[in-house]
Amino acid sequence: MLSTPSVLFVCTTCRAGEEAVEGMPAPGERLAQALAQGNACPDVDVRPTPCLSACTQGCSIALARAGSWTYVYGRLSEADVPEILAGAAAYADSPDGIVPWRQRPVIFRKQSLARIPPLEV
Amino acid sequence: MLSTPSVLFVCTTCRAGEEAVEGMPAPGERLAQALAQGNACPDVDVRPTPCLSACTQGCSIALARAGSWTYVYGRLSEADVPEILAGAAAYADSPDGIVPWRQRPVIFRKQSLARIPPLEV
Numbered sequence: 001m002l003s004t005p006s007v008l009f010v011c012t013t014c015r016a017g018e019e020a021v022e023g024m025p026a027p028g029e030r031l032a033q034a035l036a037q038g039n040a041c042p043d044v045d046v047r048p049t050p051c052l053s054a055c056t057q058g059c060s061i062a063l064a065r066a067g068s069w070t071y072v073y074g075r076l077s078e079a080d081v082p083e084i085l086a087g088a089a090a091y092a093d094s095p096d097g098i099v100p101w102r103q104r105p106v107i108f109r110k111q112s113l114a115r116i117p118p119l120e121v
Numbered sequence: 122m123l124s125t126p127s128v129l130f131v132c133t134t135c136r137a138g139e140e141a142v143e144g145m146p147a148p149g150e151r152l153a154q155a156l157a158q159g160n161a162c163p164d165v166d167v168r169p170t171p172c173l174s175a176c177t178q179g180c181s182i183a184l185a186r187a188g189s190w191t192y193v194y195g196r197l198s199e200a201d202v203p204e205i206l207a208g209a210a211a212y213a214d215s216p217d218g219i220v221p222w223r224q225r226p227v228i229f230r231k232q233s234l235a236r237i238p239p240l241e242v
Contacts, residue, residue: 070237072237114173114181114183116183116185117170119185119187
């Protein structure tokens with residue numbers, strides 16, 4: 001484990017195609033709450049965030065850590081919470097953010113929106 | 122202008138739906154070369170990068186800087202080079218990576234794949 005925490009950004013504004021209902025949390029908000037409640041990894045910081053600008057790709061998340069690759073995933077829902085948290089813990093446990101392919105949850109293998117290298121060369 | 126340079130990552134492996142032709146650079150490689158050649162902003166560092174994992178979204182780029190928002194854009198081609206470079210220069214000139222909406226090139230307004238907050242709260 002590394003001393004630098006990994007951040008799991010969760011888009012809270014995503015409606016995932018659902019119509020807005022007054023007083024009801026958006027799908028992204030529900031996903032963020034479920035992830036925050038379910039997270040048991042001390043090296044993962046679940047951070048609800050308004051709009052990750054991946055609006056056509058359902059609920060989205062991003063995994064980031066200083067000096068590591070950043071990964072963005074989409075088309076997610078509350079049903080994916082256990083897999084997302086397992087993937088986030090594996091990310092936190094990796095030295096550079098790159099988790100071996102077969103150790104990634106299927107949703108991370110199939111629902112990548114983007115990855116961004118660390119700024120440091 | 123800030124002293125920290127902004128990085129323009131360009132996916133060099135993207136084929137943008139084109140079939141691979143031996144000896145011919147992929148569309149992503151051509152885009153990276155055109156951006157590197159055209160860039161005149163000293164605060165923007167064009168950095169060719171293998172695979173940004175946005176493979177279904179044509180040629181893709183990412184703009185990043187320490188302490189700033191990261192932006193990822195897709196469905197780009199060599200025809201977009203002037204607009205990409207103008208948008209990258211505006212990004213480099215912004216304090217936090219957030220360029221006012223109307224000052225962003227149209228391709229940045231319409232072809233966002235994702236944005237990721239800075240890690241610092």
